[in-house]
Amino acid sequence: MPHRPTINDVAAHAGVSKSLVSLALRGDAGVGEAARTRILESADALGYRSNILARSLRQGRTMTIGVVLSSLTNPYHTEVAAAVEEAAEHEGLSVLLAHGTHRRDRLDARIDLLLDLSVDGLVVVSSWIGAEALERAGRRAPVVMVGRTEDKVPGVDSVNNDDEHGASLAIDHFLAAGHTRIAHVSASSRPSGAARRRGYLRAMDTAGLDGNARIIDRSTDAEALPNQLSEALADGFDAFFARNDVEALDVMAAAADLGHEVPESIGVIGYDDSALARRARPGLTSVRQHAEVLGARAVELLRSRIGGRSDDIHDVVEPRLRVRTSTRSPATAAD
Numbered sequence: 001m002p003h004r005p006t007i008n009d010v011a012a013h014a015g016v017s018k019s020l021v022s023l024a025l026r027g028d029a030g031v032g033e034a035a036r037t038r039i040l041e042s043a044d045a046l047g048y049r050s051n052i053l054a055r056s057l058r059q060g061r062t063m064t065i066g067v068v069l070s071s072l073t074n075p076y077h078t079e080v081a082a083a084v085e086e087a088a089e090h091e092g093l094s095v096l097l098a099h100g101t102h103r104r105d106r107l108d109a110r111i112d113l114l115l116d117l118s119v120d121g122l123v124v125v126s127s128w129i130g131a132e133a134l135e136r137a138g139r140r141a142p143v144v145m146v147g148r149t150e151d152k153v154p155g156v157d158s159v160n161n162d163d164e165h166g167a168s169l170a171i172d173h174f175l176a177a178g179h180t181r182i183a184h185v186s187a188s189s190r191p192s193g194a195a196r197r198r199g200y201l202r203a204m205d206t207a208g209l210d211g212n213a214r215i216i217d218r219s220t221d222a223e224a225l226p227n228q229l230s231e232a233l234a235d236g237f238d239a240f241f242a243r244n245d246v247e248a249l250d251v252m253a254a255a256a257d258l259g260h261e262v263p264e265s266i267g268v269i270g271y272d273d274s275a276l277a278r279r280a281r282p283g284l285t286s287v288r289q290h291a292e293v294l295g296a297r298a299v300e301l302l303r304s305r306i307g308g309r310s311d312d313i314h315d316v317v318e319p320r321l322r323v324r325t326s327t328r329s330p331a332t333a334a335d
Helices: 007-014 018-025 033-046 052-059 075-090 104-116 131-138 163-176 191-206 222-234 245-257 275-279 291-306 330-334
Strands: 064-069 094-099 121-125 143-146 157-161 182-186 214-217 239-242 267-272 285-288 314-317 320-322
Touching: 007 018, 007 033, 018 033, 064 075, 064 104, 075 094, 075 121, 075 245, 075 275, 075 291, 094 104, 104 121, 104 131, 121 131, 121 291, 131 143, 143 291, 157 163, 157 291, 163 182, 163 191, 163 239, 163 267, 163 285, 163 320, 182 191, 182 245, 214 222, 222 245, 239 245, 245 267, 245 275, 267 275, 291 314
Parallel strands: 064 094, 064 121, 121 143, 143 157, 157 314, 182 214, 182 239, 239 267, 267 285
Antiparallel strands: 285 320
């Protein structure tokens, strides 16, 4: 079996001490640039790779965090994961990713797997994981929930979007553009979806349009949207606020099949401001969740928990409406 280069071999090759090699490989700022370059060149020439497991055993940390997603099919979730990874890299942390295809049993199993791999903490981007599983995980490692839970979980931090306010931004935009028959499209009763529904109903009530409110519920039959949309259009609805960008694009596609153009005939607003919203044609007006802010803040909360903080923190990020061409502007409506 060929000899696996050690840190001692790198030190001898570079003509420096073992401790200096260790500092250089960790990226310590106290190592001079010339010495660092010589050490890295020696490590590369010898084919040296650090033994992460051994270092973890010595330090009591793996320098990795786990990220658990409901699914990889929602671009917003993957954008949050990318933001977590970027922030983690700046902190010298690696990321292990797992997803559960919207199955609670699989998500629970993925959490257990990551914890068994001794990750230093978990970022959970899924409202499908129950409070009991989150609390159990929080007793084993720091956990941050990105998004809403039904109730705050003891020992678990959270950072989420103000979904009710986000929904009101969408409705206010429709109202300013002259719409009064505004429907809400949702395929989920999970906490974030429920908050957006509450925000929609409250905004309609505030505008004195509670009698015009309609929920197009897709949770029981995902294939029913064309018929539901056709009925709503026949009843005079000409604006549709969807729970997320995926569902908003479904509305746009179904409307096109029914011969209705966006935004000339109907207006559509999504939620998340994901890559789908930016690439859709017409461009999709959407409530921006600031995935990059949520991901970065989640890593900050993990680091402070790892550092010994014991109090629970629950941050709320204010959303913004990103207006594109799937809705009429107020100026257009007034013309």
